[in-house]
Amino acid sequence: MNDILTVASARMPAEVGFDRARAHARLFRSGLEGDVTAQYVEWRLGPADDQVDFLVALDRPGPQGTRVFRDLEERSRSWTEQERHAWLPVARLGAAWSGPEAPLWPRVPTVWLELDDVRGPAAAPPCVSVCLVSGYARPLEPLGAPRPDEEIDTVHRVLDLLGVPASARLSGALGRCFAALPRGGRLIHLSVMLGRDPKAVKLYGKVPRAALSPYLKAIGWSGELAALERAQRALYPEAYTGDDVYFDLNLANYDAPGRASLGLAFSQQQVARGPCQDPRRRAILDRLVEAGLCHPAKAAAVAGWPGESREQVAGEAWPRRFLRFLDIKLVWDEDQGPSAKAYLGTSWPSGLF
Template sequence: MIAAEACSLAGMLDQLRPHVPAALISDAAWTRVQGMAGQVPAALPRVVGLECRLAHDARTDLALGLEPAGGALLAGGGSWVAPGTPEHPVWERIRSFCRPRGAGSGLTAEETLSIWLEFDDVGDAAEGPVSLPVPGIFIEIAPALRGEAARTACLAFVTRVIGELAGEHAVASLSAPLRHCFSALPSGACVPGFGFFPGRAASAVRVNVSCPDAARLVLYLQAVGWPGEANVLRSTLAEAARARGRTGCDAPEQIHFDLAPHVLPRLGLEYFLARTPQANGTLVEARFLDALVSRGLCTPGKRAALHAWPGTSLTAFAHTLWVSRVRRLVHHLKLVCEGGIPVEAKAYLGIYQV
């Protein structure tokens, strides 16, 4: 086995390329993903994610899900230092956040389920070698902070992390809107995660909300000041529920909106897919994909490619001692909505070593 930190993620992904349908991720997009992955140690992520647009946009973003060992490597416990744009302050903030410092600071298992770094594919605008972009940062909140009794503690955690990762200026502008977002949550709803994109032009905090009832979800969005059309969103939610074989009151597993500091019009509706059948190579959400194709949000070729992606394989990676069992899943589909109208569909592919 080669030293784990000497093996890049690109080498690991190269071994999985035969499982990646070209209709879903083109050769050009794969080359760009590999350009970013080649600057990341294979030992860093717990999960590798690939974000694919399902219409004619070929861009594919790279996402890394970190567990404590990967967080320690990123924090400087190993020899790797983030390349590409190390002078950007976000890298030092991420490293500082991942350093163990005890309760009430940084990355703790009691508060944080995982941290995700997302690297945007700039598409054909890339010239020459692909540099590692400044990442988007997402925090999955630990289940203990998602209950109704823990909302005050959860809000305090979110506010603290925004200060650590985005700076106190972000806290100053977002603390009041965030309090309103938490106080307006209906019974049974929670904030399972949040994130932001320091490398993008627009400065905003993304808030994820889980609310199982579609009617209460729409009322919540109205209460926090979402400027879209409520009736249009109700129709979109009902149509998606029917395509999934659900009742009209069922909501997506999660939605997200951006605070800047007001709620922006764009929403993300995240629909999680059944995992167990995918271990045997079966994607059971065929009706949902068919509906996306009929709406022009997914090409027929990418629909077929999504069905070909799930499965399990045994692979010997250079950075691991033993043969790894690798599961390939479509974790969720996302409808991006403007004013409640779906304008784009994305698939989030997961690569898990189990």
Template sequence: MEDYLNVVVPYLPSELVSASALSNIRALSKVLPPFSLAGFESRLGTAQPVVDLLVRFPRLKLPLPQAFLAHSAWRSLHNLCQDWVQPTSELYDQLQHIWLEFDLDRPAASVPIPCLFLSLSDTVQDARSLVKLAHRLPEHTISASIAANLTRCAHALPTNARIEHLGAMLSRPNQAIRVVVSGIRLQQIPEYLTKIGWHDSTNRLTALISNLLEQVDSVAILDLDVGEQILPKIGIECFNRQPSPHPRQQQFLDYLVGQELCTPEKQAAIAQWTGLSQNIPQNDAAPTNLMWGDLFLRGKAHSIFWRSVSHIKLSYQPEQPLDAKAYLAFGHNWFDASVPLSA
């Protein structure tokens, strides 16, 4: 992963990542294999430039360092992947991807423990399959109460929404299951939360959603932590993908700055992130794992590293201040050489 970071890190402004945070990222990248899709999580409301790293695990038998396999969480993940790559296994059809998130607010340990997210296929929509998959999450025990809450989350879904990810926050003390609901409309969120037993003593969520409807797409992603009860902190992932005559992403960031959820410096830094950079095979910094693909496709495809702002997440908890994070995606693809590139 180190070679990939060398390509994109020059475009990561110092307002978003400090020298110490970058040192933590580089140390982690030295022990990780390359991933074609990854991203940074950046906290927007603080001047402290701390970022976390996310990577999408491919459906491959990736070689892991022996030191990793000495840890039970990594062994469980390794066994999960061993099943996932087998076409005859249930997991083969049930999981699209596996995502790992590494918290980097402190120097990476010699064996870094990630948060794990299972990306579910469309075939996993019934509550029974959901609970069964939850039992495969490493280092987690699914009690009868947790299973009942997961079932309630599945049964209460609007017809246009689905549970897209199940997460295990292995690097954190909280043993709740992260449930990620995609396709839900912003105005459907309060009713859905009420149905699953979530409570808001302040009733501020409705006002927040009314404000968001003026700033972002109406379809969002909702993050929940499901334990013996539905925990109070939720996340609303906001997107600006729909065509608009106005630059809505900039408008949304203006709103966040006005609400003191984003510093002006980080707002400006985010605007510098998006773009393309061409991988030059002859360049000493070019990732070695792409060499054969670049040679085979020479003249037929552009070898491109791309950077984009995926979304902005607002974390809401009754009686607590709002918090905003930006998710800065990057990855590598080969693009048809007959199509002109635009940075």
């Protein structure tokens, strides 16, 4: 069958330069194609940064398991010792999520794997992102009722499998992040950056707009809230997002004065249900260009990405729908100020129509 990477790469804007990066994404190509349900190519939008990251989504395995984990040992025989070592934590997580009898299977609907800067060494360990909301099979579906005890237990299980020590500092930060959530708030994904030393841990969630600053203050975020609020008004306004704020919190630096960071995501949920439902994100990109955070050529390239096509799949009678969608993230860094990234997404929707 046509794999999602091959089809997406054929349509990737030339400006992204993904063709030269594909050779270094070998770990995500061998034996993976049948399991991938969505992927993103992450591209920095600033004029002086062309880093390309690559992410794939794997849905909850069926009775036969997920091939990327099931075949990992066999495929790794051709890898270097460094590559095998990099993937050991991922293999442990896969074993705990491999099918209906595995402990994480009922709790985790989706796992994302990411390679940072795929133009770099192919052996670099991936980032692993685990969805904490058991019924969150698709991003546009309702989150369902919170299960805080189960979700924080899932966080600790995943961290243990990925080899992240349960330090008092990290445990305290996680406890505060869950306990301080306001009404309508939710923590959705846990991410572990395995390639960093120490391994960085991030939480992705949502809160009502008015609750963001009080929430950050309650968990001990050390950034300057007034500066973040100004950036929000200028670059992440309610007119583009609605009331929900989707944030990405780095627990490695959240309490470090002068170094705290925070990501603010322009999500697909906001396209579907917010006040600005343009899938090409032109108004957002225009504002980022005006602020000097996005090169005009990059804005034009990513705005032309969203769309739909029909792709013939080997062995199937009818072409499949192939969707292309765009997310954007504004990153506020206390030390360096704001920056922006684009996420060029692709998926095979289920069904012919």
